[in-house]
Amino acid sequence: MRLDELPPRDDFNDWYNEIVEKAGLTDKRYPIKGMNVWTPYGWKVMLSIDSLIRNEMERTGHDEVNFPTLIPESEFSKEAEHIKGFGKDVYWVTHAGENELDVRLLLRPTSETAMYPMFSLWIRSHSDLPLKIFQLVSTFRYETKQTRAFIRVREIHFFEAHTAHRDYEDAERQIKEDLEILDNLMRKLCIPYEVHKRPDWDKFAGAYYSLGIDTLMAGRILQIGSIHQYRDNFSKPYDITYEDENGEHHHVHQTTYGMSERLFGAIIGIHGDDHGLILPPELAPYQIVIVPIPKKGHQDEVYGVCNSLADELKAGGFRVHVDLRELRPGNKYYHWELRGVPVRIELGMRDMENATVMVFRRDTMDKEVVKRDELIPYIRNMLSDIERNLYERAKEKMKGHTALVENPMEIEEVPDIMKVRWCGDEECGLKIEERTDTSALGTAEHEEEAEGTCPVCGKPAKTYLYFAKTY
RNA sequence: GGGCCCGUGGGUUAGCUUGGCAUACUUGUGGCUUCGGGAGCCAUAGACUCCGGUUCAAAUCCGGGCGGGCCCA
Known part of the structure; x- marks a missing residue:
């Protein structure tokens, strides 16, 4: 006889919601939506994930820092696209004691606008570059959609690396290093992944381009990280410049790398079964x-x-x-x-x-x-x-879920990950999203050449665009 | 942004229509006994989300807040 039973894994939503509490990972009874308590067992696992990240950061020459949680509105407003993207999601601090503040403060939703004014003070010469720093802190986003432990939360346990470089090419080298770090981490976390270059209409607010790190969990795509190439989009408004060998001044090129407790959510959701969690040995508080x-x-x-x-x-x-x-x-x-x-x-x-x-x-x-x-x-x-087996069997599962779809505008049943020929026009991408009730993940990490024609407009296809339902 | 639904011991829940001692299981605690896949027995502790209204009387009816869930945009 089984008492205190867990719902079967096939009822994924019920199963997930139960297991995060029954396995001692979190207590969702804290009275703010999207802000849960990390209980000891879950926090131990999260700290192990953090420590794997710290190791990789140290190996690649990033220094850990810790910036304040509050950002003045005046700094936040400098990059126009960035505010447009985050404006609706921020928590505001408007009062201090009994007084209303002259300049409102916000709880960081991410730390670009906290860090970059300091970058502009720190960076003077080409010898200060590349600057590579990271922090592991809470960030805050006022999610209006349904929240879910570790997957969509309002206080995010966030890793963010920020780098500054002398030119675009050096920033691109950083992104290559980021991808290598990613692969090392994912093997230990036993999470299979695909990197997609997000379409322009879905890139990070202020980025030149964004790479999404995607995994498949119970039939939907979960983004577990992102890497952004900012080019000089932030260094111009924040006036981050250096003097080169010839005495000339240039704006730096920047990148960021972000991950969160979604990594933990992915581990829970990808490996768990009817009996509960299965933890990768590197992370298990008790092996x-x-x-x-x-x-x-x-x-x-x-x-x-x-x-x-x-x-x-x-x-x-x-x-x-x-x-x-x-x-x-x-x-x-x-x-x-x-x-x-x-x-x-x-x-x-x-x-x-x-x-x-x-x-x-x-x-x-x-x-x-x-x-x-x-x-x-x-x-x-x-x-x-066990580590090898968890990784391999999850990878195998993910592989089988991608399918090329000839005509997404007529398809009845959409595969978990849908690959479609694409002319490159935003309009066509959006039409496919709407018709199939999916989101465009973007194009492959390494650009693919497509033959044939775009199924929406009939023009020659340039590449493939991937679509899926997302969390 | 719009709409619908819900809130009872730590957890799951009965009771609400028709107002009158709040039900059960589980968990917790103390004890006995047992231990190769969730044992059993005895004792014991613990709840009506908050504020206001109606009433002799509110878990139950009405209004509002807070918290949660679902659907649509």
Whole structure:
């Protein structure tokens, strides 16, 4: 009999909403829409994701900074496109104590307009470039649509890297580096992805172009990050210039790179199953949980062996927890499966007599008897195999969901990711979006040449445009 | 932006039409007993979203706030 049951994974919305709370990731009862409490287990996972990001930033020479949360309206208003894009989404601070403020302040929705006035002070010479900084902070956006834990929130746990370069080419090199960072991260997070160059009508407010990092979760595209080439669109209004070797002054070229707790949402939604979460080993707060199987009269003996096994495993470099609660073993199995612990070890009298343990892996739900003296290398292999398996099987799934559609204007059933020939005109793209009730994701990261004609206007197709339903 | 619906112990919920002691399960706590896939028994704790109105009497009827969900643009 199963009590406290999780909805089946096929009812994705119900399943997702339940699991984020039941697995101890968040508490949605905080009384502001879109602002949830990070509970300890979930926060530990998020901090692990952050630390992977920090490692990559350090490796590539980015310095961590921390800018103020508040931005004066006067700075925010400098870049016209940017305000147009974010104006409706910002929270305003209009009062301080009992006084109305002369210059209103806003809670950053993103930090361009906080950072760039400082960039203009910091950057003087070509030797100050490239400038590469990042921060991990909360940003705020007043979402009017339906919110969802980790996927659409009003206080965003945000990673943002900002760079400044002497010319367009150097900024382009930065974007190549960003893509390499992306690939390293996604392997550890076990998230398959596609990079799309967003169509002009959907690029970031103020960007020259935007790359969207997209993954597929339960039939819809989830954007889990973005990379923007600003060219000199911001450096002009914010007057960010440097003096080159010849004493001439130039505006810098800039890029940004953004990600958020959507990464966590993607991990939950992509890997989870009817039993609950499945966490990639790199992120799991506990990689191994040991469940003792006590027997009448031998309880202390079994607990003792479990504890010393845990010490041994910790010394081997694993994150381990021994579950000594006064619950029946089966109850504990469900508890840790729900929380996505990659490996479980069961240990009772039977194992003690045979010098073995029972090892269970969460991704395949397989159980196997392993000799105690072979355990550490066995588990080391198993954890890396779990990481590989999670990534590969998710990637395989995503691959099968893209289909070339000859005539989207007549199609009945739209594939999850729809590939369409396109002439390059905005009007045609928008018509397809409207007809198929999807959003244009953009073109492929590496420009594709298309043969044939645009299915809307009949002119020769230049490339392919991708469409999907999005979160 | 427009429309519809909902709010009862920590969680899930009955009761609301027709006003009168608030129901059950789960969870929590203490104990006994058990432990290789969510055991059982005993005891115990815990709720009507807020403000106002109608009434002898409001979870129930009316108005407003706050919070949440859904649909359309």
